[in-house]
Amino acid sequence: MVPASARFEVNRLLVPGETIQYALDDMRRLVDSLHLKSEVEIGVKPPKYEPYTCSKEEPLMETLDGVYRDVMGRPPLYEYAYGITNANIFQGEQGIPCVHIGPQRGEAHGANEYVKLEWLPHVSRMYAMIASRYLSP
Secondary structure, three states, X not given: OOOOXXXXXXXXXXXXXXOHHHHHHHHXXXXXXXXXXXXXOOOOOOOOOOOOOOOOOOHHHHHHHHHHHXXXXXXXXXXXXXXXXXXXXXXXXXXXXXXXXXXXXOOOOOOOOOEOHHHHHHHHHHHHHHHHHHHOO
């Protein structure tokens, strides 16, 4: 049997510099390239999350950089986070600077997820130092 209709959703996140319209056009190009005989509807379903980057010159980032170097003895590794957090709302929509920092992990958000316990004192110390330095006049 072949159903009369089917529905599926794709969660496609935006990257900094991309617009929703670009993402929709990109999805349309993909669907068109498949030469399907069916009708495909492409749209945006709330909620939507704005991508963001935090400049290294931002005071919060400068604080994080100094604290990380003090605690770990080396510069931090900067990379994009490939997911959605409250930072997409705070910084992506409201412009409130945000950073992500956490313990080195084994397998995040998967089977047998864990965090290496020996890293917890370091990251805990960094949280306290970042808050103290950033919030002090």
